[in-house]
Structures are given as structure tokens and as C-alpha cells.
């Protein structure tokens with residue numbers, strides 16, 4: 001979104017008929033500057049909603065309501081399967097082909113508990129309609145081949161694939177994906193609440209598939225699932241962007257031709273309300289050597305109203321935020337202060353994505369016998385609040401947060417339109433008004449009016465939906481160090497029993513079928529088949545880069561970068577402090593230092609009072625750490641960045657809050673410090689399994705460059721170890737932490753090493769600048785000089801033992817930095833490998849959820865990664881083989897062209913307003929100019945078979961010698977791998993050093 005002129009004018013009016021569509025209504029929504037047009041296709045009953053605005057990143061998405069009837073994962077496997085070709089586009093892996101050869105800025109598919117959604121986005125009109133055309137055809141008329149079902153769903157094979165004497169086992173991409181999901185304690189915790197609170201509905205089943213049940217799905221059932229739900233009558237088309245509504249309707253008219261209106265029974269039933277609360281107890285896996293004490297999660301959940309009443313749901317959201325949304329929330333505080341657990345469990349909050357809204361709150365780091373006390377504490381606290389009412393500021397803060405987040409344009413990995421789509425589905429999927437979640441100004445006004453007339457509004461709310469609501473579940477999640485093992489054992493026994501009942505001939509047939517499947521998977525589509533997919537020519541691609549406006553100024557001698565960008569009324573301020581004066585022994589404490597700075601009290605305010613000020617006046621105050629190489633690769637930059645975001649009217653107070661924290665932070669509250677430390681440790685620990693490939697990448701990359709080493713130290717396993725040690729020894733170590741954080745603050749938070757980065761529209765920039773100078777003067781003067789720089793460790797082959805049923809395999813090589821002439825070729829090469837051989841061999845053939853390579857020119861390394869991978873040794877072999885093959889053979893020209901188009905799509909991926917300002921600042925640190933970017937982009941266009949071969953030869957082959965390997969996987973898998981791997985992996989437990997590992 002560059003500039004906005006407000007809501008576009010629609011040529012339609014409600015009630016009008018246009019090319020077979022009845023326009024239901026047209027409505028402007030000024031809060032987000034869109035004009036919504038809702039329509040229905042008369043012949044089929046397909047529903048359409050277009051949010052017309054001036055964003056050129058257009059989104060097309062088609063969603064079906066797909067409530068599950070069992071936990072076979074039919075919805076999820078079908079989602080994978082429809083993307084594997086239709087009659088018209090009989091391409092084996094249409095999804096991968098579309099994503100690699102288009103300028104898509106987003107392409108994916110999501111299976112939710114009651115819907116399946118297929119979104120694609122692009123900034124180029126022709127590309128957009130190409131993608132939308134293929135996607136619509138794939139979902140409505142897929143081939144659903146048996147081979148695809150076997151590959152994506154499940155099939156029988158042998159642990160040693162060619163050997164019928166080896167144990168019988170199951171493979172399949174979704175099967176392995178869900179094994180990964182079921183290794184994550186957070187996922188299991190959500191699941192326990194969801195199927196616990198909605199036991200008599202579709203939500204009692206896992207639409208993603210339970211690995212124990214997935215193998216019972218038949219091919220016929222999968223086909224039936226498609227017949228049942230994937231009809232236009234059950235489709236909701238959500239469209240967004242600057243393409244006019246009539247163009248979308250004309251396109252959809254063509255797509256829907258030939259379909260009739262059929263009756264689809266897809267309604268989602270409501271859960272019947274309970275007369276009395278219930279309890280449940282479940283297990284989740286921890287490492288074999290981990291102690292179960294203090295690792296239980298206790299959660300309470302309530303089933304509340306139907307999702308279609310948006311104002312009521314926002315009221316609940318406000319109440320939930322007031323209760324637990326900030327450190328000042330009375331329920332959050334009561335739980336944390338009780339000492340019954342370590343931090344709030346990740347399920348805490350409002351579940352707004354299902355037919356009935358639910359609220360949950362819980363504690364992590366507890367014990368099962370504390371469940372009664374936990375429950376009594378929650379109910380007691382709520383009872384007290386229902387009597388006394390909330391602190392007014394907490395409600396005001398919650399209303400402010402609804403306004404702020406409703407307004408803010410956020411595009412992280414997902415386009416902004418995806419978040420609007422989710423808000424629309426909250427009501428649309430259940431026949432409610434799709435626009436009600438977008439008109440947050442109207443809702444806030446409505447709530448304010450009600451609150452004025454009924455001052456006890458929120459108290460009555462607590463009574464009605466929490467205290468007097470018997471539909472309540474207490475869920476106890478207990479850690480088990482044998483869970484993983486016994487699950488695996490049970491699976492092996494089931495498979496052994498099954499194998500025992502099979503004849504030699506049948507076993508031989510299983511082997512042959514699995515082999516045939518492998519062969520089939522590796523066979524490429526013919527050029528004629530591939531040609532059925534519409535494709536952009538390189539000449540269709542815009543030649544320019546998207547420039548971020550930047551103006552260099554100074555305030556009181558401090559450098560300021562200024563970005564005038566449309567931000568929908570929000571202003572962003574970053575303060576980036578240089579870290580080159582931080583001694584190596586203090587480097588590991590930077591993350592903690594940042595969190596303690598933004599999370600504790602300051603200027604005489606307690607942390608609760610600060611938390612309230614932050615929620616009342618800002619959209620959030622945060623800190624982050626970033627490091628990278630300069631464009632020429634010669635130097636390393638490293639920064640600690642503090643950011644505050646605020647609505648224009650709150651800018652002065654928001655700056656005040658940030659500088660109070662930076663200059664007069666108070667570290668005296670030991671119990672708050674402990675809570676923050678435990679929260680950090682627990683969050684990071686919980687992130688390891690879901691992001692195993694990233695942790696593995698960091699572990700391996702640390703040996704390659706200083707910036708990658710720092711990244712690992714701050715965000716990788718080393719950081720988790722630092723936080724764990726600090727948490728374990730907190731009782732006698734607090735003084736030590738205070739001292740370290742104080743030293744760090746004193747060294748870093750100075751005028752001398754800071755860069756100010758401002759992102760807002762002209763009005764916002766003016767207010768920021770008017771208030772900045774006196775604030776900056778509050779920082780200490782000067783800067784401190786470099787002491788000794790940290791040194792990167794030598795390359796290693798390590799195996800990190802984690803409780804997971806699958807592996808995460810990383811191999812990282814040193815590679816040239818951004819401005820090296822070879823870097824565009826490496827960029828294209830990583831893309832070509834990811835979408836080509838690695839995809840085919842690790843995902844399609846190997847059954848892993850993902851296999852990819854990444855070139856990071858900002859940190860100077862090239863990596864190979866696998867995600868939720870059933871293999872380990874084989875995967876490492878694949879890495880070596882593809883490097884070898886790229887250094888010996890030229891890649892096919894068609895593949896290169898697709899990789900170039902895909903690379904350009906990745907380079908051009910749009911950023912949200914805050915992201916533009918931030919990325920521009922990072923480029924400044926790296927010394928990358930728009931000219932450099934243009935040169936890099938031109939370099940990408942110029943890549944050919946020779947330059948690719950040359951890049952692999954000159955950069956990858958020689959770097960193999962100093963490459964490093966890190967594998968995250970179960971202890972058993974790592975040990976088994978070491979029987980054949982040379983050099984063997986140095987095995988270490990996730991927390992701890994090699995010496996502590998079992999032998």
C-alpha cells in the first residue's frame with residue numbers, strides 16, 4: 001500500500017444483477033479504506049466477497065466449509081492432493097510448479113478445523129489471474145490420483161525400503177507432517193482443549209489427521225470427501241486488492257460455467273452445553289533425560305457464545321485482554337504471583353476461529369497435584385473481579401488495543417489480506433455478516449455506549465460467561481519421558497502384528513508397490529504437460545525495484561532515517577543501538593537485557609503500571625537483536641533495536657514511555673525478573689520442535705561467520721542454554737543478572753552509537769520530530785569503544801537430541817556476501833534446488849514435510865535444510881549429491897527460467913509500512929543502496945546455465961571442506977545414524993553439553 005485515497009467508488013449497487021451474479025450489497029469501510037462488495041452466483045450459489053482497495057498485492061482465495069467426521073486427516077490430505085493436478089492441468093505437482101514459476105507473493109493452502117482455504121496473491125495482474133485460474137480448476141476438478149493419495153497420505157513400506165525382512169512401516173507426507181505436529185507440546189495442549197470443550201462436534205476430530213488414525217483412511221473415502229464438500233454451492237471466494245470487482249466477477253463467471261447448484265450439507269453443529277464442569281488428563285513428550293517435575297501445564301477453558309455476534313465477541317476480547325492481556329491483568333498477575341507455575345500457557349486467550357467462541361487461561365511449568373489450587377485461584381480471582389469490577393484503565397487499554405490492531409497494516413510472512421480474510425471468516429463461515437469484524441470503529445463505539453449506560457457491563461460479562469458458565473474444562477497436560485518411546489513401541493507392535501499376518505507374496509507386493517511409487521514420484525512431468533500451466537515470460541516482469549523513501553537528517557547530532565509512507569494513522573520509531581562495544585562474555589545476555597528493559601518498571605512506576613501505560617498509549621514496545629555482514633562481506637554490524645508504535649494522537653506519551661524504560665529502568669523487582677526469565681526460557685523451549693530446521697540451521701551456521709554466530713548466540717540453542725542456566729540458578733544468581741544487565745545498558749544505551757529510524761505519513765513524522773529532541777537528550781552521551789570481539793567456533797558435525805519423532809537436518813556452507821558478482825547466481829541456485837531436486841528427493845520421495853536450500857547473502861552462508869524428515873543419513877547424502885551434480889552438470893534452461901521468475905517474486909515480496917522502514921534501516925547498516933539492489937536484480941535476470949554451474953563449482957564445492965552439520969532428532973535416531981556416518985555426529989542433549997549425554 002503506497003498511498004491511499006480512501007475507499008474506491010464501486011460501480012455496483014445492492015440488488016443489481018451482473019453477469020449471473022446478484023450483488024447483495026456494497027459498503028465502504030473507512031477504517032481500513034476498502035469498499036466491500038458481496039455477491040452470490042445465481043446458478044451455483046457460490047458466495048463472493050471482494051474488498052476493493054488500492055493495494056496492488058491482490059489476493060484470490062477460495063474456501064470450503066469442511067467439517068471432519070473422523071481424525072483420518074481426510075480434509076488435510078485432500079488439501080495436499082487437489083494441488084497435484086486436474087484434468088486440465090495434469091501436472092503431478094501443480095502447486096510446486098505454480099509457486100516456482102510465478103511472481104506469486106503468497107501461495108498456500110490451509111486446513112482448519114472446519115474449513116479448507118486456498119489463497120494466492122500477486123502484484124502483477126496477468127500473473128494473478130493465471131494463478132487464480134489454475135487454483136480454481138484444481139480445487140473444483142482435481143484428478144485425485146491413487147498415487148497422490150499414497151504419497152501425500154500414507155502407504156506401506158519397509159524401514160529398509162528394498163528389504164521385506166526389515167520391519168513394516170508407514171510413510172506419507174501428511175503422516176510425517178502430523179507426526180511432527182504431535183511432537184509439539186503446544187499443539188497437543190491446543191488439541192486437548194479443542195476436543196475437550198467441543199466433544200460432540202466436528203471439533204472433537206483432528207482435521208489435520210492423527211498419525212495413529214491416518215493409516216485407516218482409504219482412497220475412496222478421500223474421493224468422497226471431495227464430492228461431499230468441494231462444490232461451488234459450498235464455496236466462499238474472498239478477493240482483495242486494486243483489481244475492479246467487475247473483473248473478478250467476469251473471471252468467476254467463466255470459472256463457474258458448467259457447474260450447477262447442488263445441496264451440500266456442511267453446516268457445523270454447535271456443541272451442546274454442559275450442566276457441569278469437566279476435567280481431562282493427557283500426556284505430552286519430553287526428552288528421555290528430562291525430569292517431569294515442574295513441567296505440567298494446567299489449563300482452564302470455557303465454551304461461550306456463537307461466533308456470529310461480533311460485538312459480543314469483541315466485548316469478550318476486551319474482557320480477555322483486561323484479564324490477561326498485559327502484565328497488569330489481574331487474572332494473569334494472580335496466576336503468576338501464586339507460584340503455582342512458571343508462566344502463562346500458550347493457549348491463554350480467546351479462540352475466535354471456531355463456531356462457538358472459547359476462552360482459555362493456563363499455567364505452564366506446574367505440577368499435576370496443583371490442579372485444584374489452580375482452579376480455585378482462577379475462580380476466586382474472577383469472583384472477586386465480578387464483585388469489584390475492573391480498573392477503568394485496563395478496559396480503556398483493551399479498547400485501545402482493539403482499535404490499534406484493527407487499524408495497523410501488518411504483512412509478515414502472510415499478506416495483510418489474509419488477516420482480513422480470517423476476520424471475515426469468523427462470521428461468514430457460520431452465515432453471519434462477513435463485514436462485522438472489519439468495522440471495528442463502529443463496534444468500539446457501540447461498546448463504549450453500552451459501557452456508559454451499564455457501568456457493570458464487564459462484571460456481568462465475567463459472571464455470565466465465566467463464573468456461571470458450567471461448560472468449563474480443566475485440562476491437565478502431564479509430561480512423560482516415556483510417551484514418545486511407548487507410542488513408537490505401540491506402533492512397531494501394531495506393524496509387526498500386521499506383518500505377521502501377511503504372506504511372502506503380499507510383502508513382496510508391498511515392496512514392489514512402494515518402489516513403483518518412488519519411481520513414479522521421480523519421473524518428471526513431460527514438457528507438454530508442464531506447458532498446460534499458464535506461465536509468465538521473463539519479459540512480462542516489471543524491471544524495477546520497489547524503493548523505500550528515505551531521507552537522512554539528524555536531531556541533536558544523532559543520525560535519523562526518515563521514511564514518509566502511508567501507515568493508516570500509525571507512527572513507528574526505532575532506536576538502533578550499536579553493539580560493537582559489548583564484550584564477548586556479555587553477548588549472551590543481550591536478549592534478556594532487552595526483555596527486562598521493556599518488561600519491568602521505570603521512573604517510579606511498577607511494572608504493572610508501566611504495562612498499563614504501554615497498552616493505553618502504544619501498539620507495543622519491543623526489542624530485537626540483529627547482526628549481518630556489510631554488503632562487501634568484510635565487516636560485521638550488530639544492533640539492539642527498540643521499537644515503539646503508536647496512533648498519532650498518542651505519539652508524545654508513547655515516546656515518553658519508551659524513554660522512561662530506556663533511561664530509568666528499574667531492576668529491583670526480583671519476582672518480576674524471574675517471571676520474565678522463565679517466560680522467555682519456556683517460550684524458546686517450546687519453539688524448538690516447531691522450528692527445528694531453523695534451530696538446526698543456526699547451530700550449523702554459527703561456525704561460518706561472526707554474524708551467524710551472534711544470531712545463534714541470541715536466538716539459537718546457545719541462548720536457550722543461557723536462559724535455562726539463568727532460570728535454574730535464579731535464586732542465587734539474581735544479583736549477577738542485575739549486574740550484567742546494568743553493565744550492558746550502560747555500555748549500549750548511549751547517544752553515541754544510536755540511529756533513529758522514523759516511519760509514518762507526513763503528519764506522523766511531524767509529531768515524532770517535534771517530540772524527539774528532548775527525549776534523545778535523556779540518553780547518556782558518547783559511546784564506548786570496542787573491547788575484544790567474539791570469535792566464531794570451528795565447524796562441527798553435531799546431533800542435538802530432542803524428543804521428536806522426525807528429524808531436522810541442516811548443512812551449512814560459507815558463501816560470498818551480497819555485493820559479490822556471484823551472489824545473484826547463488827540466489828537463483830538455492831531457489832532452483834529448493835523447488836527442484838531437494839523438493840523431489842527429500843519431500844516427494846523421502847516423505848519429509850520439507851526439503852530446501854537457502855542462500856543468505858546478508859550473513860554469508862548457503863544452507864541445506866530438511867523439516868519433519870523421517871530420514872537423516874540419506875538426507876545428508878542427498879545434500880552432497882545435489883552439490884556434486886550442480887558442480888558437474890548444467891541445469892535445464894526451462895528450470896533456470898522458472899527459478900529466475902521465482903527469485904524475482906521473492907525479491908519483490910511486498911512489505912508492510914513498518915517493515916519497509918525497518919528493512920530500509922537494515923540495508924543502511926549493511927551499506928546496500930538501491931543501486932546495489934538494482935544490480936543484484938539485474939544479475940538475477942542474467943543468470944544462465946553457465947553462471948549457475950560456475951557458482952556451484954567456485955562457491956559450493958570448495959566450501960564443503962569447512963561446512964558444518966547440525967541434526968535435531970531423537971537420541972536413538974542420532975545414535976543409529978552414527979553407526980554409518982563418517983565423521984560421526986557429536987551427540988549432545990538439547991540442554992547441556994556432550995559430557996552429560998547418555999551413552
Ligand SMILES: [Zn+2]
Nearest residue numbers: 076080174177
Ligand atoms: Zn500439510
